[in-house]
Amino acid sequence: MPFSLPRKIQLYAIVVLFIFTTNCSNSKSNTTANTATSEVNAAIPVYDFKTFEPLLYTDTDKTYLVNFWAMWCAPCVKELPYIEAFAEKHPDVEVILVSLDFPKDIDTKLKPFLEDKNINAKVVLLDDPDANSWIDQINPNWTGAIPYTILFNKDKRLYFERSFESINDIETQIQNLN
Numbered sequence: 001m002p003f004s005l006p007r008k009i010q011l012y013a014i015v016v017l018f019i020f021t022t023n024c025s026n027s028k029s030n031t032t033a034n035t036a037t038s039e040v041n042a043a044i045p046v047y048d049f050k051t052f053e054p055l056l057y058t059d060t061d062k063t064y065l066v067n068f069w070a071m072w073c074a075p076c077v078k079e080l081p082y083i084e085a086f087a088e089k090h091p092d093v094e095v096i097l098v099s100l101d102f103p104k105d106i107d108t109k110l111k112p113f114l115e116d117k118n119i120n121a122k123v124v125l126l127d128d129p130d131a132n133s134w135i136d137q138i139n140p141n142w143t144g145a146i147p148y149t150i151l152f153n154k155d156k157r158l159y160f161e162r163s164f165e166s167i168n169d170i171e172t173q174i175q176n177l178n
Helices: 007-040 049-056 074-089 103-116 131-138 167-175
Strands: 063-069 093-099 122-126 148-152 157-160
Touching: 049 122, 049 131, 063 074, 063 167, 074 093, 074 167, 103 122
Parallel strands: 063 093, 093 122
Antiparallel strands: 063 148, 148 157
16 A cells, blocks of 8 residues: 555645745746846946046937936935936946945945845946036036936937826836937
């Protein structure tokens, strides 16, 4: 007579196996996402304004979203998932996240923050102490408050001294460039 487990134990074993397999799969995909994050921002360039400024202009048909932010800025952090979702949905738009954090914090705070938040958009760090000068060069109407976003192409520029409330909010503003 062959050995047979009771029906309840068989069902229990199947459920446990399913949960274990699902958790392993999720863990694997999270690791993949985090690896992608660290690869994209493995080397975060540090610019002064003079070397950064060319990133604010184009003579091609490409559309750009340049967002000035910092880890300590709550509205900035709140809008990052919307910008990240927009970047994933619209790979034809160049997204540049300009961190205003300290260069000394890149490895100890900024990179772990980006990994924790699954930010894959390109991040650069702007380290120029003469903010009063470069803020006016970007837009004389900018008070210096962040988040601050510039949407532009070769024909038009739009400035936003506010946080975006959704991916649809960003998409609507991008449409205003055309």
